[in-house]
Amino acid sequence: MEVRGPVMCVLLMCYIFGHIITSHNSCFIEAGSSSKYGDLEIEKKLRTINKPAVKIIKTIHGEKYGCVDFFKQPAFDHPSMKNHTYHYKMRPISHPKEKRKGETNDTGFGYLWENGVGCPIGTVPIRRITKDDILGLNSLEDIYTPRSSYNTTTYGTSDPYYDQHHFAVGRTPNKGMVFNGATMELCITAPKVKPSQFSSARLHIQMGDDFIQMGITVNPLLYKDDQPRLFVYTKAGGQQCYNHQCDVGMISVREDYPMGMSMLPASERGAKTSYFSSFGLIKDKANGNWWFEFGKDADEIGFWPSNLFRQSSGNYVEWGGEVFTASLPGPQMGYGIFPFEHIRYDAYVKRVAILDDNYNFDTKVDYMESFSDDNAGYKVIDFVKSEFQEAGHIIFYGGPGLDH
Numbered sequence: 001m002e003v004r005g006p007v008m009c010v011l012l013m014c015y016i017f018g019h020i021i022t023s024h025n026s027c028f029i030e031a032g033s034s035s036k037y038g039d040l041e042i043e044k045k046l047r048t049i050n051k052p053a054v055k056i057i058k059t060i061h062g063e064k065y066g067c068v069d070f071f072k073q074p075a076f077d078h079p080s081m082k083n084h085t086y087h088y089k090m091r092p093i094s095h096p097k098e099k100r101k102g103e104t105n106d107t108g109f110g111y112l113w114e115n116g117v118g119c120p121i122g123t124v125p126i127r128r129i130t131k132d133d134i135l136g137l138n139s140l141e142d143i144y145t146p147r148s149s150y151n152t153t154t155y156g157t158s159d160p161y162y163d164q165h166h167f168a169v170g171r172t173p174n175k176g177m178v179f180n181g182a183t184m185e186l187c188i189t190a191p192k193v194k195p196s197q198f199s200s201a202r203l204h205i206q207m208g209d210d211f212i213q214m215g216i217t218v219n220p221l222l223y224k225d226d227q228p229r230l231f232v233y234t235k236a237g238g239q240q241c242y243n244h245q246c247d248v249g250m251i252s253v254r255e256d257y258p259m260g261m262s263m264l265p266a267s268e269r270g271a272k273t274s275y276f277s278s279f280g281l282i283k284d285k286a287n288g289n290w291w292f293e294f295g296k297d298a299d300e301i302g303f304w305p306s307n308l309f310r311q312s313s314g315n316y317v318e319w320g321g322e323v324f325t326a327s328l329p330g331p332q333m334g335y336g337i338f339p340f341e342h343i344r345y346d347a348y349v350k351r352v353a354i355l356d357d358n359y360n361f362d363t364k365v366d367y368m369e370s371f372s373d374d375n376a377g378y379k380v381i382d383f384v385k386s387e388f389q390e391a392g393h394i395i396f397y398g399g400p401g402l403d404h
Contacts, residue, residue, distance in 0.1 A: 042134050048074050049245050054123050058114045061262050064128045067119035067255070073126065078247035080307050088122055088253050091300050093286035096181070096359050109256040109299075118256030126244050126252075127260045136221045144198075144221070144324055145240055146213050146233045148206050149371055150174070150316050166402070168333060168372040168380035169204075169320030170352065170395040172365070179205065179314035181282035181355030183293075185391075186215055187348045188275045189398075190228045190266035191332035195220045199323045199331040200231070201347065201397075203279055206318075208311035210236045212304065214279050214292060216263050218331075228263045230277075232292060236308040250292060252302040257294070269335045269345055276350070285359050288312055313357070318371075319349045320380055320397045330377055334398025338379045343391060346381075347398040350391035365393050377402035 051074065053066030070088040075081070110117045119125050137144070149167035172179070184203050191199040202215030213233040222242060223229050234241060236248040243249055243259040252259070267274035280293035288306030293299065306312065321333040334347025343350075353363045370382040378399035 042131055045134055046129070046131065048077065048247075049126070049129055051126065053126075054120060056128070057119060057125065059112055059258055059261060060114055063258070063260075063262075065119075065125035065258055066128050067123040068126050069123055070253075073124060073251055074244050074247055075249050075251045076247075078308070080305070081247075084305075086251065086305075088124070088255075090253060092282070092284040092289070092291050092303075094284055096282065096285075096355055096361060109254070109258075112258060112261060113256065118254075118258075121255055123255055124252035125255070125258045127258065129245070133222075133224070144196075144326075145235075146200065146202075146204075146322060148204055148211060148316065149318055149322075149373065150206060163374075164325045166323050166325060166330070166333075166372075166374050166378055167318075167321065168378040168397040168399060169318040169322075170349070170368045170370050170380060170382045171318035171320075172316055172354070173367060173369050174316070175367075177315065178357035179317050179354050180285070180357065180359055181205075181280065181290075182314075182317045182319075183278070183280040183282075183351070183353045183355075183361075184319050184349050185276050185278050185351045187334075187350075188216060188228055188263050188266050188277060189334050189347045190226070190264075191218055191334060191336055193218050193220065193226065193323075193331035194327060196326035197324055197331040198222070199321070199333055201321050201334065201349070202231075202319075203281060204316075204318045204322075205281055205314040206316040207309050207314050210309045210311065212281055212290060214281060216277070223260060228266055230259065230261050230263055230294075232259065234304065234308075236304070237310065248304075248308055250302040250304055254299075254301055257299075257301050267347075269337070271344070274344070278351075282355060283313065317354055319352050320395055321347070321378065321399075323378070323401070325402060329403040330401030332399070332401050333378050336400050337398055338400070339381050339396035339398050341381055341383065341396055343394070343396075346396040348391075348394055348396050350394040352393045352395060363392055368393070370395075374402065 051068045051072045055067045149169050193199050198219040200217035202213045204213045216228045217231050218228050232250050234248050239248045241249050282291050290304045292301045294301050323331045323333050339346040353361050370380045372380050380397040383394045
């Protein structure tokens, strides 16, 4: 039978529409065929990240890191760094009035490495990546990137992926406030995700169109496993990337701290003791640089130069969960259950605090609002005054994910 004119058009439209629906529902994109980068661009990106290393070392989990000269980190490729005066011994000049940091003999992070030490002094560990790593991430690059729950980007209804990022967070309201930092203690969980999804628990500071995130993520495309891993994410001046993967990424100052390290063991729901880590993002009052502080002693791990960002201070801060739902059912968040206000049974962010416009710590943050964009999959409970006094201001969050 011969098919002509309108009939052929109808059949073609049905095929295209069916293909779009199928693609949207499955949403597992083949990295090798979908990357927007050609081979030459991939090789250039590999050279940018995998800088010549003094030596290759392994973590206790077997992951390879290159010990890269401090001055050859990818961040120093940024045009603004031509006449910099930074060095690996630098630390913040001006600390906040109420430092989280206590008196401590810095024992370092040598225990994270097979050699018990880390990299040689004057170098920093940067995770080695492969062509497949780049292909995997860039197959979903535009829709996969972390973002804020605030309406900083407007998604049109013609975008099939506008609803694939979901949030359950506590956040500062839109009241024209100024923030110079924020801190948290974050419960370590290991939510279940599919290969092209992620589930993160993070601190997010928005600076106009730019932002910095830090926390823990289960991200198979980024890390090639289902372990909770530490990450930072930077969006600045139109560029964005994880960890050290571009020239707006963080500048490391430690020879023994591996970005992307495994955060196992994860907490078990209902256990008497949960595992957590402390995070801080603090602006140096003296020069405007933003510092990543980690651990109970607020060790300075690295920084972002102030001139990377078009805005000098933060205007929004949020704490809690973010997921990317490439296909249904969606990924878990936290323990994979809805919170019900108990620190032993809920994923949590505790001791949340902000550094205000006068560089004073506010540990109450009693003006915070809770936000979840889809209570069918994820929920959040903000507790300013809770029975867990030692936890300070605490946020419970989590959920099983969307299944419809």
